[in-house]
Amino acid sequence: MTHGPSEMIAVMRPLSPSIGRCELTHLSRETIDVELAERQHRLYGECLADLGCSVVRLHPEPDLPDAVFVEDAAVVLDECAIITRPGAKSRRPETESVATALEPYRYLHHIHAPGTLDGGDVLVVGRNIYAGFSSRSNMEGIGQLRVLTARYGYTVTPLTVRGCLHLKSAVTRVGPRLLLVNPDWVDPGAFGWMELIDVDPAEPMGANALTIGPVVVFPASLPRTRARLEKRGLSVRTVDLSELAKAEGAVTCCSLVFPERPVID
Ligand code: CIR
Numbered sequence: 001m002t003h004g005p006s007e008m009i010a011v012m013r014p015l016s017p018s019i020g021r022c023e024l025t026h027l028s029r030e031t032i033d034v035e036l037a038e039r040q041h042r043l044y045g046e047c048l049a050d051l052g053c054s055v056v057r058l059h060p061e062p063d064l065p066d067a068v069f070v071e072d073a074a075v076v077l078d079e080c081a082i083i084t085r086p087g088a089k090s091r092r093p094e095t096e097s098v099a100t101a102l103e104p105y106r107y108l109h110h111i112h113a114p115g116t117l118d119g120g121d122v123l124v125v126g127r128n129i130y131a132g133f134s135s136r137s138n139m140e141g142i143g144q145l146r147v148l149t150a151r152y153g154y155t156v157t158p159l160t161v162r163g164c165l166h167l168k169s170a171v172t173r174v175g176p177r178l179l180l181v182n183p184d185w186v187d188p189g190a191f192g193w194m195e196l197i198d199v200d201p202a203e204p205m206g207a208n209a210l211t212i213g214p215v216v217v218f219p220a221s222l223p224r225t226r227a228r229l230e231k232r233g234l235s236v237r238t239v240d241l242s243e244l245a246k247a248e249g250a251v252t253c254c255s256l257v258f259p260e261r262p263v264i265d
Contacts, residue, residue: 010053011256022247037243069253073098076258081106087116087136115141120166132167182207200224208250
């Protein structure tokens with residue numbers, strides 16, 4: 001693992017050559033061009049570095065097809081990190097090395113069986129945590145998340161997601177109290193006190209955006225929703241993750257981005 005002096009950390013993992021055997025829930029299997037996927041993933045990492053992140057690279061896990069999607073293995077809060085227990089059994093061995101990488105920065109908590117939780121189902125907005133009740137995250141896992149985070153003053157609201165893999169396929173944060181949402185996949189009424197931008201109806205995948213400081217990292221393939229973000233005055237950086245999209249991956253899932261705050265004994 002290597003990282004420089006910057007104060008934002010982005011944990012990433014190299015793409016596994018076995019990605020063609022990834023978990024799929026809503027898409028039919030298509031051939032993934034591993035070389036192109038690697039190039040796109042490298043440019044994504046360069047984009048994060050350019051935005052001021054120190055990239056911490058985990059060791060490769062060539063036999064874990066979905067290991068590049070590090071977001072699902074942990075939830076990093078200011079006070080601690082929660083190591084998840086992914087809903088897909090094939091993904092559970094991914095968490096150990098993510099825990100090792102996060103240990104220098106945060107006190108660690110763990111989700112235990114029979115709970116399941118994918119990081120992609122956890123949206124943090126200030127002290128509000130929204131947790132997707134999905135095919136990957138169950139109420140036991142969400143309940144454990146609630147207990148673990150209550151001591152730090154967070155409230156956890158479970159939300160049912162429909163038609164998509166994770167809560168963050170349906171909604172992400174693009175500003176302090178501004179959300180980008182696909183109202184077909186999650187009930188927008190749940191976010192009553194926040195401002196919402198709807199995805200363009202022609203781009204249902206458009207609700208997944210990665211916000212780093214004042215910049216929104218967004219897929220190049222979704223220009224209509226991008227135009228909506230820009231119209232709102234947001235600064236957008238586009239990345240092309242078309243090959244990882246075939247594995248149901250998007251911009252948030254390839255990194256864990258958080259402020260560096262070493263654990264002090
Ligand atoms: C999976 O089904 O678990 C992977 N193929 C895709 C995971 C994407 N993760 C995310 O959006 N947080």
